[in-house]
Amino acid sequence: MKRQLILEDGTVFVGKAFGSEGEQEGEVVFNTGMTGYQEILSDPSYCGQIVTLTYPLIGNYGINPDDFETITPSVHGLIVKEVADIPSYWRSEKNVDTFLKEQGIPGLQGIDTRKLTRLIRKHGTLKGQLASMESNVEAVVKRLRNTPFPKNQVEQVSTTKPYRSPGRGLRVVLVDYGLKLGIARELTNRNCDVIVVPYNTTAEEVLRLNPDGVMLSNGPGDPKDVPEGIEMVKQLLGQVPVFGICLGHQLFALACGANTEKMKFGHRGSNHPVKNMDTGKVDMTSQNHGYTVKESSLQGTRLAITHKAVNDGTVEGLKHLDYNAFTVQYHPEASPGPEDSNKLFDQFVTAMINEKKEVLQHA
Missing domain, CATH: 3.50.30.20 (Carbamoyl-phosphate synthase small subunit, N-terminal domain)
Structure with missing residues (x-):
């Protein structure tokens, strides 16, 4: 046929x-x-x-x-x-x-x-x-x-109720904007106690779960169509360590005063080279996104670029200069794709451990 x-x-x-x-x-x-x-x-x-x-x-x-x-x-x-x-x-x-x-x-x-x-x-x-x-x-x-592009994709794919993947380690609240199971798997592999919450969960509701850290997941569409996520990230910064992936990276940037824009045809594939701006090392990464953080909009914010795409120079990673928070545009869980950047999950775990030690020292 x-x-x-x-x-x-x-x-x-x-x-x-x-x-x-x-x-x-x-x-x-x-x-x-x-x-x-x-x-x-x-x-x-x-x-x-x-x-x-x-x-x-x-x-x-x-x-x-x-x-x-x-x-x-x-x-x-x-x-x-x-x-x-x-x-x-x-x-x-x-x-x-x-x-x-x-x-x-x-x-x-x-x-x-x-x-x-x-x-x-x-x-x-x-x-x-x-x-x-x-x-x-x-x-x-x-x-x-x-017919305009739809604006409710995140609402369509996010969980409607919180659920838990129990672990005996650090507690991570994973905000589901269109969560890939590979992200939850990487946290579980590190014995994290993972609580997955809907996209429209407030910062107050997140903090009530007493997390050691918050992960912002990937997801579809334009990050500006998720104002709930932008506001939640604004209120969380400085409260707990934050790690964002893909859409989570874009929401983090918007929450910190930067801007995003739609790309001509996006990055979708499993062989995108990304350069670490501190070490100069290049990782091969898996990517799937149609929007990007505008580099020029970072001026005047407290964000620093940590990674850039080798092919077109777009922003691939950010960190906050004042708070324990960092994000990447690509997929370190490598599902599918290379596992070069899987170590970012270890970096997140280390950030949570260091934050706990600092809190205990000042208690």
Whole structure:
């Protein structure tokens, strides 16, 4: 069965349908990772987006029960050059087509994904719709052009009630803006007592849980659409150590008086080099974001740049000069991707331990 991708600029790609039979629209983006499609499909940061994978053959190792980043995927569609029907991996339980059918996610294969990627790189991310061959192209294009990007993605993917992943170590309140399970796993691996709370939890409610530290998770969309998070971070700074990842990094910057902006086509992939500005060392990182902190807006704030992207010079890490707080734009939990920056979780644990020692010394 054929299916078409209709873009807001009027471009149409026709290919073979797989996954769900339903139609779906969203922001069309691309990811350059060669592996990790299962983590990409289940990453809440892709809420409302149709993801194009640039690697030509997807699904070789199937879908397994261990590599999900969330229980309920929120991606709106998948576009690939070719999807494997018969995967080869001992952990595999199903192929990608079956998984997408179960989750109600439409897929499209057999189109020129290189052409689509170059189109996005030239013009920026575009709204698009995975539609049946019977759909009227002109009507779809008109609707896409007149439909604004949604502003409630974080609300869609965040937990609605707090829950706990018990540990006997330091207590970390993990604010869920679209949490990847890999982040919670890294904290649990360090024996942290993790309490996950909704995106709109107040600073007062967080402090009532008596945390040793607060982690701000990744998540989808524009950070300015989450004013609750910005206000919460403002009130938390100086109270407890803070570590932010991706959207959490952007919310931290906004809370400290900096500004963010939408990127032309974002960073999405598992091979992005990032330079540590103190050591000069370069780590390979996993990234997934469409917004960035404006470097010029950091002037006059108490924030210092700790990391920069090697490819385009964008801000990839910040620290507060007065408070025990730091953030990164990339994903140190490496799900999927390289584990070069996994040590940042150890840095966070050390920061919490040092903070406790200082409090005890002054008690």
